[in-house]
Amino acid sequence: MADVSLIDRLLDVIEHDIVPKTAEGVAHGNKLFGAAILRKEDHSLVLAETNNETENPLWHGEVHCLKRFYEMPKAERVDTRDAIFLATHEPCSLCLxxxxxxxxxxxxxxxxxxxxxxxxxxxxxxxxLKEVFTLDPGGYNAENDYWKSFSIRKLVWSLPETERVRLETRIGKISARYDELSSAYQTSKADNGIPLS
Incomplete structure (x- = not known):
């Protein structure tokens, strides 16, 4: 069964650490993708970041998070094997x-x-994924020799009804906020200069 406390913590990080940065990023013309790194041992936050494609088209939320992570002093970074990587959206091929x-x-x-x-x-x-790698949706290997990926929504679906309903309600509120951010991004994207906007 999925770890409810971990799911709650991941949603906390999205809601309280990533979304505020994303709102600021969207206000500057960036997409709404964000990411964070947490310690496995206590689920404490190491770093949260958001998309910064207006600076560099490669700075997707996940890649920008990793850029900032490696800019931290080495003593402040956790070993990646001891960390959880959280993405607001399923990572693209670059971010994978x-x-x-x-x-x-x-x-x-x-x-x-x-x-x-x-x-x-x-x-x-x-x-x-389709044009470059000839993969259909979901066609990449979600569990492989390098990593295992987890859809938070699928984890929630596996829970008993009481927890499932509570967490789906939480996700619904977060989704509504992302709908707002998406609308703001779509309204301004013609002016942002991102090659694939």
């Missing part, structure tokens, strides 16, 4: 590679590639 190359053995995400395409009108993840 970055998570792999940096040695994380796991990642969790809230919104799927299909959500990015359908709810947030950002279809690039699935289109790149």
């Amino acid at each position: 590679s970055a998570i792999t190359w940096t040695g994380f053995d796991n990642f969790y995400y809230l919104f799927s590639h299909e959500d990015s395409r359908d709810s947030f009108a950002i279809p690039h993840d699935l289109k790149i």
Whole structure:
């Protein structure tokens, strides 16, 4: 069974640490993807970040988080094998590679590639997987020699009804906030200069 306390903590980090940074990023023309790194031992936050593609198209939420992580003094960084990687949205091929190359053995995400395409009108993840790698949605190996990935929503679906309903309500509130951020991004994206906006 899924660890309810971990799910609550991951949602806390999205809601209280990533979303405020993302709101600021969207106000500057960036997409709404964010990420965080937590310690496995106590689920404390190491770092939270958001998309910064207006500075560099490679600074997706996950990659920008990793950039900032490696800018920290080495003594303040946790070993990636002792860390949880959290992405607000299922990582794209660029971010999947970055998570792999940096040695994380796991990642969790809230919104799927299909959500990015359908709810947030950002279809690039699935289109790149299909056009470049000839993979259908969900076609990458979600558990492999490098890492295991976890959909927070799927974990919630596996819980007993009381916890499932409570957490789905929480996710619904977070999703509503992301809908607002998506609307703001879509309204301003023509002016942001991001190649794949």
